[in-house]
Amino acid sequence: MVALLSFVALLLPALLVRTCPVSIGLTTKGRVYSQAQRAQYGVLVRSDVTRFVVKYANARRWEPSTAVSISQGTSLLQRDLPPACPQSGSSSTSEDCLYIVVYVPNSIYPGSDASTLVWIHGGSFTSGSASDPSIYGANLAAATKSIVANVQYRLGALGFMAPNGDTNLAVKDVINALTVLKTGVPKIGGSASKITIAGQSSGATMVRALLAIPSASSLFRSAILQSDPMDYGFLSTGTQQTMQNFFNKQFSCNPSDDSCASSLSVDEIIKASGTLYSQAMSLDPATGQGEPIRPVHDGHLITHKLTTTSSFPQVSKPILVTTVANEAGPTIYGWFSSPISEHDFQQTVYLTLGSSRADTVLASGRYTVQAQGGVVDARPGLEKIATDYLWKCSSWTFSRTWASKGGPAYVGMYVLGATYPTNGGIPFCNGSVCHQDDIPIVFGTASNPNARQTQLINEMQARYKAFLNTDNPNVSGLTQWNTATSSSTNAILLGGSGPAPIDACTPSFWGSAVLYDYQVYGL
Template sequence: MVAVRSLVSGLLLLGSTLASPVPSPSTNGIKLPFPPITPKGLLCQIPIVKDFLCPRQSSSGTSVKTPLGTAQGTADTSNANRFVVKYASANRWQASVMTTNWTLPNGATDPSALPLSCPQPGVDDSAFSEDCLSMMIYVPSSVRLGSNVPTMLWIHGGSFIVGAATGPGLDGSSLASATNSIVAVVQYRLGALGWMAPNGDTNLALGDIIIALGFLKTVLPSFGGDPSQITIAGQSSGATMVRAMLAIPSASSLFNHAIIQSDPMDYGFQSPGTQQTLQNYFNGLLNCSPSDTACLDAISLDDLINAQMNLYSTAYSLDPSATLSEPMRPVHDGQLITSTLDSSSPFPRQSKSILVSTVLNEAGLTIYGNYDQPLPESQWEPAVNATFGAARTAKIYNASVYAASQFAVGTNGSANASTTVDARAQLQELGTDYIWKCSSWTFARNWAANGGTVYAGLYVVGSSYPGNSAVPYCTQAGVVCHQDDIQIVFGMAPSPSTAQSALISEMQARYGAFFRTGNPNPSGSSLQSWQASGTSNVNAVLLGGSGLAPVGACDPSYWGEAVQYDYQVYGI
């Protein structure tokens, strides 16, 4: 019997200078960049002066003078212009360094060319490059120098081993135009290149995001953006990256709001001990001394990815807290990431406004993808026990919310027919609750209890993400699987239904308000009031529905207390 944890594991797979940037002191090998301040840059903030002194966009909006050189873009759809840029360089397993000139990625000369992804399994070698620290910036065509519009930096998901800024549904033109905001979608180093430096340096991929934010702060004024109004956002492992950024005090000034969509918070950050165990195993696969740079640099990308995937498939047996899904992830190193930011240790005081959401059937893709036929109820308890152990299983098995009676269906679709239970429904509910929804609600309560403002939501309408249709369950009416929120937020749902169109308009209005104020309630809107979470009542609104999401097993006395999350069990 495949355990719930292993079933969920597959689901998570599916961015000439006026002055040089002045980096802050190094933090664990990662330098925190801040935009250069020049006399000309200061004068550009004075309205009466900037029209005469400062660079401005051309009439077409696709040629923009920045402190790093002229940015050449291309007209995208939905009344927005797209600029593709290389924001940083990085030698293998070294901290990334912000570029000092505006440069198209991968040696391109055509501004419409898309960047290659970072090295990852499952794609042709020609589709990726180790020189992959690129981002795509979408600017509404109406925005000009001095507009001072806010910016969202989106961090893509993919279990930290796959994904790109060019992924399905991530065209930011519609969202930028609808919110009158700049939208940037960033790439960062994946897999072993981002998380498993042989010398033991951790969190290099997080360093890439820090550099990307410094880059944005440098160039945003040239595009009409306000560098003091940056929201970071992401989905799945991208959301974990956002949460990790919230745990880095030294990076706090680089953004002011955060959006977390479908973060598998149950896993927690990686512990230093587990990281060292995985590092030792990975280093043993390389046949190079950790200090032999020449040897390490000579390893082909194919061989490196093979070693990475060997670690990926072995990590859980080395240390269960590594998980089957995200063994390479942010590390609570105590230097860059200074808090676990969960219930396993004291939660630090907060001041930022954040938005946390999940979808109705997060675990549906994996559960029903692994079991294409109904699962007898007799398999329910063994599957739970294999994942949670006897003590937690007893509490889960006896919980009314997961009882078989809650999932009984008529064998012939008739109210009078004999009933049966498909245990897949129970496993889907359980996986969704403990990996995503309830752990996110626990996080929201902690955030609120420590001074921060947080808004929680649950998507009950979605747009089937490319690939999800391979599992018929995910195409059923009323089902919203993991990733099905992405095309809603970005406004990229193909041939949207009335309900999808309404939710796209709602979420883009709410995100536009949140980018500016940290509050997802647009001024003067007739939308349902979205109340902030409290220390007990999360007030999670139904996105695509009305009213609040039922609490169910996400009561604070159940998940996180009666039944502990993995990060508590493993003491991460």
């Protein structure tokens, strides 16, 4: 109990002090918030939103994290944004990185019963942070009148490859963050019963992992999964062990020698993690290329696979599942910077899917190669295949299954986005909606949005506000968003009008005639 009260102790001084009004103090229902107190423990990032940075846990290298102790008090609050967890290509990192960046509208006061959105960042489980400018949470917090909490967790080998074989350390980090938040947000005006977890890409995979953990079920009410590559499934213990053995062999340490493991430099570990990432598919093709280091279905913490290869549990939590029109754009057009022939197209499909699946896909006529301006370019076909089976169709299969087991599932596809910074250098993405282009829409961080983008930002923030508060994203004046059924996703277009095209995502094709990776490898 002492550890769980820490969040309360940290934020109470900033938000509960009652003083005389000051120039930009806010009076709500007789409670006055002090500019001085906000300035002491937080940063006023908008005139109506204050940001707090809270350390939620401590962790020794390759050991489970533990929630912070109340005895550490306000020393665990800092005004500056936290260092990211160690990752390649970033100098501002630290192993002491288990922080939550919390955005609190100044209109929220004790007793407000406000909702909380807990955002889990993406980055293939090897990169990213809670301080990424694209997930700056103040605009979303203000628009939804909710608390927005961005969570950091250990990445790469430091989060998933403990030499002694302890798995899912990063998942346990996020559980600690949720535990602290569930105890703390009621003291600052949030409701313990209105916590929604959300994430994009690997962040959405983390959300799915939390949905597969019965012991974490009480920590949140609903979930939002944006662009989760569900085709991969969770790793099996066998695949994890294969990767673990390879990782351990990159060092001279005995796996049980904690002293030796502690003496390794962060750079050595990050380098070894990168080598594992690049070699994973050659070690075991079940890893896939996009998230080879990811949560493990260990049977102890993560007890459900949440795939069609095993008994899917009965569920009740509302979920919101979205993809974007061109998820694979950065991948395909990153690999192939110039047009490719139909022969190269077919070879790539065979190398990716294997002969049996490739034969079915190519014979289906669903993915044809066409010439534009007299030039044959098979990249659009490859992009469509990858988008469908890695993201769109696998997410639709998941949503139909979720609905069949009792849980409300709302499904959507973005056909309008705002170019994510890393997509700016990819010409294809300048006219398409690529992976991550939904993030600036949801968070309202798009740079100079045009009228259509502004309209979509307002729509999605209104829908998120409704979902956070009522478990339903429908808002008066907007297109009706119906829940999925066991046979249909009822997916809508986001940024467009009407239902999303089914195309190859019919139940009889992907997941049936053509198996997903998790089906092929029994994940």
